[in-house]
Amino acid sequence: MTRLLAWLGFRPSIPGIEPLPRDLRMVARQLLNGEPPSGWHALSSSAQARVARGHWRGEDVVLKVFLPRDPLELLKSLFRGSRGVRAVRRGHELEADGFHAPVVLAHGWDGTREILLMRAVAGDSLSRLISSRLGPPLLPVTDRQAVQREFAAEVARLHHLRWLHGDLRLGNVLLSPPRPGGNFVFLDNESSRKVDNDARLRKNLVQLNMMRPRFLSRSSRLRFLLKYAQTSEMSRSEVSELAKYLMQATEVRRAERNQRGGPKARFTAGAS
Ligand SMILES: Nc1ncnc2c1ncn2[C@@H]1O[C@H](COP(=O)(O)OP(=O)(O)O)[C@@H](O)[C@H]1O
Ligand SMILES: [Mg+2]
Numbered sequence: 001m002t003r004l005l006a007w008l009g010f011r012p013s014i015p016g017i018e019p020l021p022r023d024l025r026m027v028a029r030q031l032l033n034g035e036p037p038s039g040w041h042a043l044s045s046s047a048q049a050r051v052a053r054g055h056w057r058g059e060d061v062v063l064k065v066f067l068p069r070d071p072l073e074l075l076k077s078l079f080r081g082s083r084g085v086r087a088v089r090r091g092h093e094l095e096a097d098g099f100h101a102p103v104v105l106a107h108g109w110d111g112t113r114e115i116l117l118m119r120a121v122a123g124d125s126l127s128r129l130i131s132s133r134l135g136p137p138l139l140p141v142t143d144r145q146a147v148q149r150e151f152a153a154e155v156a157r158l159h160h161l162r163w164l165h166g167d168l169r170l171g172n173v174l175l176s177p178p179r180p181g182g183n184f185v186f187l188d189n190e191s192s193r194k195v196d197n198d199a200r201l202r203k204n205l206v207q208l209n210m211m212r213p214r215f216l217s218r219s220s221r222l223r224f225l226l227k228y229a230q231t232s233e234m235s236r237s238e239v240s241e242l243a244k245y246l247m248q249a250t251e252v253r254r255a256e257r258n259q260r261g262g263p264k265a266r267f268t269a270g271a272s
Contacts, residue, residue: 014088020108020115024056028065028115042269050267053120060120061105068112084114087190094192097161099154100176100185121185123176126151131170133215138178146180148220152227154184155208159201160232166191168204170211202245209250210257 030037031052040054043062050065066083068074073083081089084107091101102118109115127133130144130151137144151173158165165172167188174185186192195201205228209221225246229239257263 014085014104014107017088017104018106020106020117024063024106024115024117025108025110027052027054027063028110028113031063031065032113044266044268044270047265047267056105056117059105060122062102062118062120064116064118065110066114066116074112082114083190084116087116087188090189090192094163094186094189097163099158099163100183101189102185102187121174121176123174123182123185124178126170126173126175126184127211129175129178130220131211131216133170133211143180144220145223147175147182148223149227150180151184152224153231155204156228156231159204162194162196162201164193164195164201165189165204165207166193168207170208170216202242202249205242205246206249206253209246210253 027037027040028050031040031042031050034042036042036052036054040052040063043051043053045051045064048067048069050067052063054061054063064084077083077085080086088104088107091104094101102121104116104118106117107115124138126147128135128137129139130137130147139147155168165186172187174187175182176185205225208224225239225243229242234242
């Protein structure tokens with residue numbers, strides 16, 4: 001892949017980021033074979049990636065291998081950048097706007113697979129901390145409420161700067177350290193982008209609202225919505241219009257999802 005891209009006049013490396021060392025390429029291969037080397041363990045991810053946590057040069061790190069989604073993906077990546085390169089660029093842009101994204105330490109390719117090495121974020125995902133999606137929430141109830149309000153304010157700030165996150169789910173947001181006052185770290189930024197049209201930002205609120213009520217209560221959602229609205233300085237009528245929109249759009253999306261045969265397949269690894 002690297003040679004093909006170079007031949008096409010495209011530079012697959014990212015300025016300022018180390019090319020992926022060979023030992024990590026081996027870790028990626030073993031991870032794909034379902035046998036990460038000792039000291040590394042696989043984490044749950046979408047079906048289009050394999051992710052493992054381990055140590056490298058004395059640091060806690062996370063290795064992410066992007067699996068090609070379709071045969072056209074490589075071609076598309078020539079025009080708009082590959083998923084990994086886009087994730088790194090968008091992460092840097094988010095950081096420049098005062099948000100947090102994982103620090104990327106190295107980047108490279110193994111054949112058609114793109115690989116990113118990130119510093120591990122010391123924390124946990126919001127789905128573990130404040131929802132019961134993966135078991136009882138890790139935070140006690142008052143902390144959950146505080147984190148939810150802080151998260152709502154953070155999403156409002158994101159939207160105020162016109163950022164639309166590509167896939168805003170509680171599993172794609174880490175809190176570091178994992179308690180009120182921690183930093184929210186946005187994962188999976190390859191499709192995050194700035195949009196011109198305010199209405200498109202609501203997509204993120206629908207994405208968040210897709211979590212089933214048995215995993216995140218209605219009162220939690222209301223708390224989120226009210227804080228989001230307050231931070232965004234919305235009027236009463238704007239809030240009630242937004243609430244109505246969210247209810248309808250979530251239902252439509254749930255129906256579409258059921259028609260496709262339920263939630264997208266995920267790769268599940270033990271405890272993550
Ligand atoms: N830099 C990181 N630090 C700590 N955990 C991470 C990091 N990156 C990913 N993870 C964990 O791995 C999981 C899958 O990674 P993610 O980048 O979201 O993959 P996918 O694109 O398949 O959703 C995340 O939900 C998170 O729990
Ligand atoms: Mg993810």
